[in-house]
Amino acid sequence: MRPLEVRRLGVVPYKAALEMQRALVDERRADRVPDLLLLLEHPHVITLGAKVEAARSNLLAAPELLASRNVELHESGRGGDITYHGPGQVVGYPIMDLRPDRCDVHKYVRDLEEVMIRSAADFGLSAGRIAGLSGAWVGADKLGAIGVRISRWITSHGFAYNVTTDLDFFSLIVPCGIRSGGVTSLSRATSGRVSIDEAADSLVRHFADVFGREVVEPARRSA
């Protein structure tokens, strides 16, 4: 089985994560690193997808309001519309080569959804898909969002999975440009306390299953 190196990075500012991904995509292309799954949290940030103009129209808050709530605004270069990241949300950035056997962008998105759906089940939550929309949904509420970039079949960006996210921040935007439906988090939907680490562990497990990879976690092994 192909190895998957999981790197848990803690809280990383959005801009730093962008640069890191850019560098790692090159490293991955040159085969200097194996397939990677970066897991991290971002400080409050609103990010715009590649169709920037469309995404901007789904930003509801004025710049002053964003500043007053300490929320950054970034263009991201990923697919998708607009989204929010912040504390309590597990962000996963797989840096993977989809060649030779996974070269299908829709399948890739469905696979990322599958990872979140299976993880939700670990916490007793029945999440699913909504035809025509991407992401993992609990009823009409979005639990996990997806926005992906693929450069010559090397992936970057990925998914954002709400664990204990303060959902109020989503009111600053129309998430992913979809006006129907709200957002939810593992904690809200289970009315329980799920820790970020538990959620991340479950994501790693299912990610390895869905993508058929063997997890290598250097940091953890030495710990």
Next chain:
Amino acid sequence: MSKQVVMPQMGESVAEGTIVRWLKKVGDQVERDEPLFEISTDKVDAEIPSPSAGVLREINVQEGATVPIDTVVAVIDEAGDAAPSPAPAKKPQAAVPAPPSESTASGAAASKPTPAPSSAPASPRSAASRPDRASPRAAQGSLAKPWSAAESRQLRLSPVVRKIAREHHVDVRNIAGSGDAGRVTKSDILAYLEAGSPVTPAARESGGAQGAPLELLPRLPPSLLPSDPSTFERTPMTVMRRKIAEHMVMSKRTSPHVHSAFEIDFGRVDAIRKAKKAEYEKAGGKLTYMSFITKACAEALKAVPVVNSSVDAADVIYKKDINIGIAVALEWGLIVPVVKGADRMSLLEISQAISDLASRARDKKLKPEDVQGGTFTITNPGVFGALFGMPIISQPQVAILGVGAVEKRPVVIDDAVTVALRAYMTIGYDHRVIDGAVADQFMQHVKKKIENWTE
């Protein structure tokens, strides 16, 4: 020599892509595999590398435009070209983008009703590296060159594939392989030869408006199709069939449907019908049950206005006009002409309007405005013998009435079994705005009117 750059197929179910950004300008030098443009499909952004080295000569698709896969988006003059005399006859415009208009797309579909099945969804992994697929003949003619033993070992071709390729002067690197790791199999190469002219999945698939229809009518995963293509026939939908298909999926996705059924006695209406039939016919109206039902609905819609509404985000749009669509089955599909202002019409006027619309529908003489502006729909599965139907709402309406067969039934009246002329009528309604009690109230109006008809 020039090289066409096509919109790559980034996955089985991907039929089109939007060009987000060109990373090179016309006249720029590009290297093979250097990022050339960025596309966006669904939630994914992808950077597409140049298929060859040279000078970017043409950009045919501008930023922001969405085109079907295999559309030629740019042309590169390949490095090492004898620049001065690019034979204009070889200009690659022959395999030109099908503009994503419905007529073109369906025209293309109609002209090739049974495409070679093996030219169907190309293996995505090789999509980016087979830019010549859009014009296989050209590829055979100009690009085929012998490859070395080492190369063919690298391509891992079986001897039979190698032989066929040699005989037909095919460069297998232009073929989407379905074998392990994109390996070209015998059936791949035979399909490639058979395909002759390009029939792209996009041409068959992108029957019209961008985006949505493809989602509404998703492509089957290959595993769900019979593996032997000789056991089925693939036929493109007509434009009408396709529109119905898309609308039904969209409606079910939009409105949470609930249905209630009522039994309604037609004894009184039947008596009136028999008595007045001749008189109406003289005036050009056909006094059918449908005329009575339409009139009853018009009155009920007035009494319960939410049934005559639409939902716009979190607003309810109450419509002042009452325009009742009546579904007419045709040999070639289904059409719903609309009786406009039904609440202001007499029974005679309604009967005249219905017979006029129905006959024009069958003669294909309806005008566009005859089928637009409906605020409520009646459908009549009873004419085909159904006891009742569970109809799907015609968007953006919020309710639809299904009329079952009107027939004599044994019923109990005053503790005695007797014979009555009855039908089941069902209302399908959008539970976002209509609750069960309200739907039932509407149906009570219809029932009361029909059972106690007074003119």
